[in-house]
Amino acid sequence: MNVGIVGAGLAGLAAGCELAGHGHRVTLFEKRPFAGGKTYTFTDSETGDVTDNGQHVFMHCTTEYTSFLRKLGTLHLARRQKRLRAPVFGPQGRRSVIAAAPLPAPFHLLPSFVAYKHLGVRSKLRVGRLLAAVHRMREDERLGLWEISFDAWLRDHGQRDEEIGRFWDFLLLPTLNARSSEVAASDALFVVREGFLASSKSAAIGLAKDGLDTLHVAPAIGYIEARGGTVELSSDVRRIDADGNRAAAVFADGTRREFDAVVCATGHRQALNLLPSSVTEDPAFGALALMESAPIINLHCWFDRPVASFSMAAFVDSELQWVFNRSRLSDERDAGREQLVVSLSGAQRYMAMDKGELERHFIPILRKALPGSAQAKLIRFVAIKEPEATFVPAPGLRRPPNSTRIVNLVVAGAYTATGWPATMESAVRSGNAAARAINVVCQGARK
Ligand SMILES: Cc1cc2nc3c(=O)[nH]c(=O)nc-3n(C[C@H](O)[C@H](O)[C@H](O)COP(=O)(O)OP(=O)(O)OC[C@H]3O[C@@H](n4cnc5c(N)ncnc54)[C@H](O)[C@@H]3O)c2cc1C
Known part of the structure; x- marks a missing residue:
């Protein structure tokens, strides 16, 4: 099939690689003169150093991003910890360490938690008791907490300002890019369980040694091009049309490029403008207009x-x-x-x-x-x-799915319902899921 993908961020690139790998002819359109989306690299004009727009970190638990790097043959270009270990400095330079020990979960966190200097003993006991309860929590219980804020849930479970500020928000701010008062308890608890409690290795940190461009952006483009696909930069798509048989990307000058299927792999705000109203008016996509x-x-x-x-x-x-x-x-x-x-x-x-x-x-x-x-x-x-x-994974937010009412129009992006916060992992998972949805359309067309 001929597949058009709008947006060459990580979700679009992951979808493109997956589809090109399955023999589809892929064309990616990217508005900016460079690919990578929120994971781009530039060379600093004064120092000459290759630098990412922002430091990106992944964890051992982010398995689809790691598999993506393995597929691209670039996993060796990442610096990866075996287990989490990082110094934590408090006021006056007081140093502690957060580290995972080679022990069964959740005991892997115990030695560094006991020695941790930035929480008082009573706070540690309150946090420790709740961590044990979170570890035992059933998955359906966690999922049921999607309408309540994490802050409200923490306070219902005996946590006070010190624990929330110095422990829970300390964990969540870098992983969810928001504080406990802004996010749903279900999303916050996902991060705590998946990222920190699942195993002694889950929180181990990985980073690009020399930039995200060499780690995944350029290799993904190479992967797509080697399989007959193309990536067209500075291509600003203004509208996506689809009717189940044909799909088209429409550009500013009115040009239409026709495909068998299209993946809309932009951010959520752009998707709201690009997708046909029959999709954006579908209640399943209602969150597009509400997401902050x-x-x-x-x-x-x-x-x-x-x-x-x-x-x-x-x-x-x-x-x-x-x-x-x-x-x-x-x-x-x-x-x-x-x-x-x-x-x-x-x-x-x-x-x-x-x-x-x-x-x-x-x-x-x-x-x-x-x-x-x-x-x-x-x-x-x-x-x-x-x-x-x-x-922001706010309380009450239902993230949109990949598939739309129009079979040959699929959506991808870190914001879709992957279950993961807005991360590289979520973008890759969403791109992979979008590619699977297109493969299903393709199989249906062959029958
Ligand atoms: C500074 C920063 C730090 C981060 N740190 C981390 C981290 O440590 N770990 C982590 O896992 N995640 C981190 N993230 C989040 C992560 O980068 C994103 O979740 C992920 O890259 C999103 O990918 P995406 O493909 O869904 O969206 P995007 O990257 O937004 O890609 C969408 C693409 O679509 C293009 N586009 C938009 N409109 C059009 C149009 N009309 N026509 C054509 N193209 C269009 C855009 O230009 C863009 O390239 C960070 C993000 C930032 C910005």
Whole structure:
């Protein structure tokens, strides 16, 4: 079949690879002059360093993203922990470690939790009791909690401000890009169970050594092209038409490109504008108009010498959240200088600040947290704001499916009903599911 895919983010690329691998002729249209969507890479003009728009992390439990890298032959280009281990700095530089021990779940977290310095003993007991209950929870019980906020659920289960701020939100902010008051309990509990409690390995972190472009974007394009497909950049689709037999992408100049089937693999806001009204008016797609987005800001800071003693670190009671040391994580960096990336999730409060304000606000905080930076000179500062980094899995939200009422029009994107938060894993899962839906259409057409 001839399949058109609108959007060359990770969902579109994953769908494209899967479909091209099944022998379909794939054409991807991407509005921007580069592919990758929310996972793009650029070369910094001053330092020459290859840098991602934002630090992306995956975990051992994100199995479809890992399989995607395996299929592309690039898994070796990721730096992967065997088990979770990361330092956590508190005020006055107090250092603790979150680590998973090689023990059966949920006991793998026990040694580091007992030694953890950023929670009081009573708080630890309250958190520990609830973690044990979450581990025992039935899956249908979790799924039933989709209309209540996680914050309300936590308070119903005896959690107080200290536990919510210093433990639960500390886990959720980087994984859901939102705080417990903003998200459904079912989604938050999915992250806690799947990401942290499922096994001693599930939370182990993986990152691109030298950028997401070499890890998945360019290899995915190569994979599609090697199987007869094409990726057309700077192609802004304005409308998608489909009637079950033929489907078409319609461009700004009125040009129509006809296909047997189309996958709409844009973000949720663009999908709302592109899809025919018979799809957007379907109650199953009602969430498209309701979904909120949350921003992420990444601050890329280059110092003229090494300043940090870690590859990555989390910060509690600090605006820094997570700091990644790209110079240590990469295989190809100039050992003289050091690039740190401060990753700010749920960054609404900083969105109105310009680059200068962000630099004046954050560099003193960073220097205070890193005593080794006292003599170092900041040689470059780049702030990248992504206003629509993720959708917010709000209480009561029903995410849309892949299949629409029109058999040859399928939807893909991290926001669809994969069960996963807005992650690379969700995007790949959704792309794979969209490809399976097209394969079903194809089998039906052959009969
Ligand atoms: C700064 C940042 C940090 C993140 N950190 C992590 C992380 O650590 N771990 C993790 O797993 N996830 C992370 N994410 C989330 C992850 O990147 C996304 O969930 C995922 O990449 C979304 O992929 P997608 O294909 O669904 O959507 P997108 O990446 O948004 O792709 C949609 C594509 O469609 C294109 N498009 C839109 N309209 C049109 C049109 N009319 N015509 C043609 N093309 C169009 C867009 O240009 C885009 O390329 C992060 C996101 C950001 C922004």
